[in-house]
């Protein structure tokens with residue numbers, strides 16, 4: 001419990017429902033002031049119809065609804081029922097993976113508002129119709145798809161977000177390139193419900209295996225047990241049989257951004273105030289999803305995207321389509337580079353590490369940060385973008401770091417916003433499973449920066465997943 005704890009269950013139920021009611025009223029006044037409406041769960045998602053979420057106060061109000069509604073559910077339901085229901089969540093994850101691989105979202109878009117019978121939906125892949133019906137019913141019961149009459153399904157808002165925008169015919173003609181050129185949301189689902197779900201099944205084995213339980217080696221993980229490999233997850237993704245997974249992962253990084261806040265990389269840092277032609281080095285920049293966003297909004301900046309060689313090939317395709325001409329003019333350069341080797345760029349205005357440090361244990365993280373410090377000029381700035389973790393209780397340890405203060409949270413919500421913040425804690429476990437990596441608190445990150453010769457000068461907390469920023473300068 002947050003603040004002065006009450007131990008009356010009824011009082012807790014009432015307090016939580018009133019947080020929800022207040023948040024709904026706040027959304028109502030924001031949307032009425034703009035003559036708008038809040039998007040309905042029962043209409044398909046479009047970027048335009050999601051606009052209300054960007055109105056002032058709406059993001060915070062929806063986070064409070066999510067945190068309070070989940071806590072209300074946990075308070076109201078019988079404890080053993082909740083524990084079992086949580087354990088069974090894996091079925092939902094698996095079902096979402098099946099529906100995505102079965103191209104149901106694309107088939108339903110083609111079917112239009114009247115929906116489609118599962119016998120027709122099953123034709124969008126080589127899947128048994130009766131089994132698919134059960135998979136879709138579990139999802140519909142959890143508000144993903146709608147079953148409008150027995151065995152007939154339509155889109156709702158959440159299911160429509162899974163649509164790659166491609167025709168079923170095109171996907172079936174080339175299943176391995178299903179995610180190419182898409183927003184990447186289905187790619188995120190594919191990555192999580194394939195490699196990550198399988199890996200998650202081995203976390204318990206890894207944490208109790210006497211050989212690797214205490215190891216922080218990136219190749220002694222649940223992932224290594226799940227896929228019976230000695231390769232790191234990155235090396236494994238680059239094997240020829242995983243080529244489609246590597247491409248999907250690159251797009252998933254973009255999809256993760258789309259699914260949260262597409263413009264989050266622009267917030268909290270003065271990209272606009274960097275000098276004309278200042279050089280931003282996107283270290284481990286993947287296919288360049290962050291660089292292109294910064295480039296599209298800051299015509300005065302130049303960029304180098306560094307990553308492992310196979311990834312820079314995918315980056316060439318993506319960057320060309322998003323910022324035409326930038327590769328040809330040299331405004332954006334692609335550079336195969338291992339970030340454990342000496343950093344070749346010595347005149348960077350900014351080294352950007354977005355969702356990199358969380359992939360690595362402390363020792364390797366310090367090595368990456370140290371090689372950037374060695375190449376930094378006195379005025380080089382380091383921007384580390386990751387989740388900035390908080391304890392699930394009050395904590396004063398991060399006071400004194402500009403930007404670190406957490407917003408006030410109404411009691412009895414948890415100080416870290418509970419379920420609304422839960423994806424970051426899931427990401428932390430995912431980093432553990434795949435890499436022995438970690439999402440870190442500000443204090444943990446500051447400690448790594450100090451060891452590598454950097455000085456933490458501030459942070460920007462973002463409500464979006466994996467989008468908070470820490471700023472450092474050479475110490």
Ligand SMILES: C[S@@+](CC[C@H](N)C(=O)[O-])C[C@H]1O[C@@H](n2cnc3c(N)ncnc32)[C@H](O)[C@@H]1O
Nearest residue numbers: 234253284285286307308311337338339354355
């Ligand atoms: C989680 S992704 C983040 C990608 C990108 N920064 C973004 O936010 O979209 C991690 C990236 O690190 C890259 N990577 C892994 N090991 C690397 C290494 N030794 N040197 C350079 N890049 C590496 C991966 O290929 C991948 O693109």
